[in-house]
Amino acid sequence: MSLPFNREEYLSRQELVFSKLPKSSLAIIPTNDRKIRSNDVAYPFRANSYMLYLCGWEEDEGTLLATNSSGKWVTTLFVPERDTTKEIWEGVRIGVDGAKSWPVDHTDTLQSLDSSIKDLISDVSRIFTIPGASSSLDILIDGNTETEDLRTYIDPIRRIKSANEIEYMQEAASIASSAHEKAMRNSRPGIGEWEIQSEVEGHFMSSLSQWSFPSIVGGGDNATVLHYKNNNQVIKSGDLVLVDAGCEVSGYASDITRTWPVNGKFSQPQREIYELVLRAELAGIEACQPGMPWVSMHEAVCEIIAEGLIELGVLKCTTEEALGRVEGKPGVFEGQIRNFFMHGTGHFLGLDVHDVGGGRQGDPNSSFLLEPGMVLTIEPGLYFGSWRNDILIPERYAGIGIRIEDDVLVTEQGPLVLSSSCPKMVDEIEQVVGKGIHD
Numbered sequence: 001m002s003l004p005f006n007r008e009e010y011l012s013r014q015e016l017v018f019s020k021l022p023k024s025s026l027a028i029i030p031t032n033d034r035k036i037r038s039n040d041v042a043y044p045f046r047a048n049s050y051m052l053y054l055c056g057w058e059e060d061e062g063t064l065l066a067t068n069s070s071g072k073w074v075t076t077l078f079v080p081e082r083d084t085t086k087e088i089w090e091g092v093r094i095g096v097d098g099a100k101s102w103p104v105d106h107t108d109t110l111q112s113l114d115s116s117i118k119d120l121i122s123d124v125s126r127i128f129t130i131p132g133a134s135s136s137l138d139i140l141i142d143g144n145t146e147t148e149d150l151r152t153y154i155d156p157i158r159r160i161k162s163a164n165e166i167e168y169m170q171e172a173a174s175i176a177s178s179a180h181e182k183a184m185r186n187s188r189p190g191i192g193e194w195e196i197q198s199e200v201e202g203h204f205m206s207s208l209s210q211w212s213f214p215s216i217v218g219g220g221d222n223a224t225v226l227h228y229k230n231n232n233q234v235i236k237s238g239d240l241v242l243v244d245a246g247c248e249v250s251g252y253a254s255d256i257t258r259t260w261p262v263n264g265k266f267s268q269p270q271r272e273i274y275e276l277v278l279r280a281e282l283a284g285i286e287a288c289q290p291g292m293p294w295v296s297m298h299e300a301v302c303e304i305i306a307e308g309l310i311e312l313g314v315l316k317c318t319t320e321e322a323l324g325r326v327e328g329k330p331g332v333f334e335g336q337i338r339n340f341f342m343h344g345t346g347h348f349l350g351l352d353v354h355d356v357g358g359g360r361q362g363d364p365n366s367s368f369l370l371e372p373g374m375v376l377t378i379e380p381g382l383y384f385g386s387w388r389n390d391i392l393i394p395e396r397y398a399g400i401g402i403r404i405e406d407d408v409l410v411t412e413q414g415p416l417v418l419s420s421s422c423p424k425m426v427d428e429i430e431q432v433v434g435k436g437i438h439d
Contacts, residue, residue, distance in 0.1 A: 003056040003102070004250035005164055010055055010103035013157065017054065018066050018073040020153045025126040027066040027150055028117065030134035034060045048133050049351035050151070052251045053158060055103050059094060063113055063137065064104065067120060076106040078113040128153070151356065158350060159357030160373040165252060166409060169349065169375055170418050172209065172254035173407045176246045177422035179203035180258045184423065185436030187262045189237030193217040196243060197231050204247040212253035212353045216244035223259065223401030224385035226343060237263045240270060242401055246353060253353040255377050256419050257405035264433040266426060269396045273382050274404075274426060276308035281404045284345050284378040288408050288415035292370050294358070295331025298345040301380045306337050309382075314340070314394055330367070339391050340384065346377040349407055370410050375418070379405030 003010070021027060031051040035043040045060045055064055055077060063078045082095040099107040108116070121127070128150040129137065161169065183199040197217045204211055218228040219235030223242035235241050241262055246255035259274065261267070266274060280301045287297040306322035309315040315322050315336050324335025348355035358376075381403030384393050407418040423432050 004168065005056065007103045009162065009164060014054055014066070014073070014075060014103075016157050017150075017154050018068075021068075021128060022126055023068040023071070024124055025068065025128060026117075026120050026124045027064075028127065028129040028137065029054055029064040029066075029150065030130065030137045031057060031060065031062045033134055047251075048130065049251070049356075050130050050133070050154060052351055053154065057099075057102060058251075061110055063110070063134070065113075065116065065120075067124070074106070075104040076108055076116075077102055077104040078108050078110045078116070080110045155356040158355070159348060160371060161350065161375055161409075162373070165350070166373075166375070168250045168252040169254065169407070169409075172212070172247055172249040172252055173256070173418035174421060175204065175207045175209050175249065176254040176256045177419050178207075179245065179247070180243060180256055180422050181432060182436065183243060184258070184260055184429065184432045185434070187241065187260065187264075187433050189235070189263050191235055191262060193219055193222070193231040193233050193235060193241070196241060197245075200243065200245045207247070209247040209249055212246045212248040212255065216242070216257075218242045218401065219262070221386055221399045221401070223403075224383040224387075224399070225401075226381075226383070235262045238267065240400065240402065242403055244403065244405065248353075251351050253349055253351070253355075254407055254419065255349055255353050255379075255405060256407065256422055257379055257381075257403045258422060258424060258429075259402045259404065260429045260433050262433070264430055266430065270400055270402075271426060272312060273384075273397055273400050274402050276305065276312070277380055277382055277402045277404050278424065278426075279308065280304040280380040281378055281406070284380060285406065285408055285415050285417060288370060288376065288378070288410050290370055290372050290410055290412060290414075293330065294368055294370060296370075297376075297378060298331045301345045301378075302333050302337060302341070305341050305380065305382065306335070309337060309340065314397070340382050341380060342383070343381070346379055346408075349375045349377055372410055372412050374410045376408055376410070377405055378408055379403055 029050050031048045034045055037043050047058045051057050061080050065076045066073050077099050079099045082093055096107050096109055127147045129147050179200045182203050183196045186199055197215050201211055216228050217231045219241040220239040222228050240259050242259045244257040246253055283304050284297040284301040287300040306319050322335045322337050323333045326332040348358040383401045384397040386398040409416040423429050
């Protein structure tokens with residue numbers, strides 16, 4: 001198994017994190033617990049992102065310990081010993097000796113982890129760990145001493161991507177862009193949502209990638225359900241399909257949403273809503289400038305949507321009434337637009353698809369400024385579910401759900417769209433949809 005980054009990059013990350021901790025402290029970074037589906041069938045394992053970030057350990061079972069010895073932080077990676085009987089069933093493990101090539105000072109057996117922690121606890125004043133990552137670790141240290149959240153120190157560092165991280169994120173965005181376009185090309189009236197899902201995820205697999213979150217494929221009214229997950233309905237001619245899907249490369253995620261008509265032609269009402277969402281998305285991307293507040297992109301998007309819904313006659317009020325700004329909470333809107341655009345504009349992207357370091361609009365954590373190296377999504381949407389019984393849905397737009405999402409890197413020169421190769425202009429989409437069927 002090769003590591004995605006060189007040893008020096010991992011050691012640099014460790015130095016940035018551990019140097020912020022008090023010297024008389026212990027840092028414990030476990031990987032995720034293995035989750036059992038039933039009996040001896042496990043869910044696919046994915047390593048804890050903090051473990052991946054600090055030392056690149058991908059196998060299930062493993063814990064990284066960092067202690068300060070004589071003014072120098074020393075790391076030890078605890079991993080399972082080789083077990084031939086287990087390896088016959090599950091494959092060869094790296095083992096303690098193999099782990100010595102990882103970017104750590106020492107390696108030891110996982111069996112000795114408990115005693116090592118118990119010995120160290122009495123010599124430190126503070127313990128830092130990742131809450132909830134390992135239930136067995138939580139039980140071990142619970143009650144012995146108060147623990148503190150190590151994420152507070154790691155998240156601001158993870159928020160800024162290195163050049164090497166950005167390369168993986170560009171690759172993930174390019175693969176996902178191609179997958180979306182392939183699905184567009186093979187769309188047709190009568191196609192199943194599951195068939196589109198298989199096109200997208202099959203492309204991920206053929207590109208030696210995997211999905212970064214379960215794909216959302218919603219046709220017609222299903223597109224108005226934000227986290228629709230059934231993906232089991234047939235999409236009829238005249239309906240739109242919303243596809244929210246991304247993949248990961250070396251642990252780094254992409255997250256792209258496109259919406260298109262399965263018959264290859266937007267109706268006039270569909271086009272009106274699509275072009276409004278597109279204008280809002282482009283405004284949100286343009287707001288991704290270094291030095292701008294995190295909430296700027298959401299404010300830009302909401303203003304466009306409010307004005308557009310008034311112009312289309314969906315809302316009959318002033319722009320400010322449509323927005324419903326909340327005093328003292330920048331980026332928080334509680335006006336009438338929330339009937340149709342009820343989620344945030346974006347989130348950070350990285351080792352997690354909803355990556356660390358961000359805060360919801362209005363939270364104290366959302367007051368920071370954008371910096372070069374941050375990667376985020378811009379994903380406005382409008383949803384007119386005909387099934388809604390809490391509000392009056394305009395008949396002209398009933399059953400329309402549209403979201404457009406791109407992955408954006410903040411640079412010194414402004415926003416760089418990593419997913420720019422994925423069609424999203426109306427003319428581009430109409431030229432692509434269904435063309436694969438006739439190729």
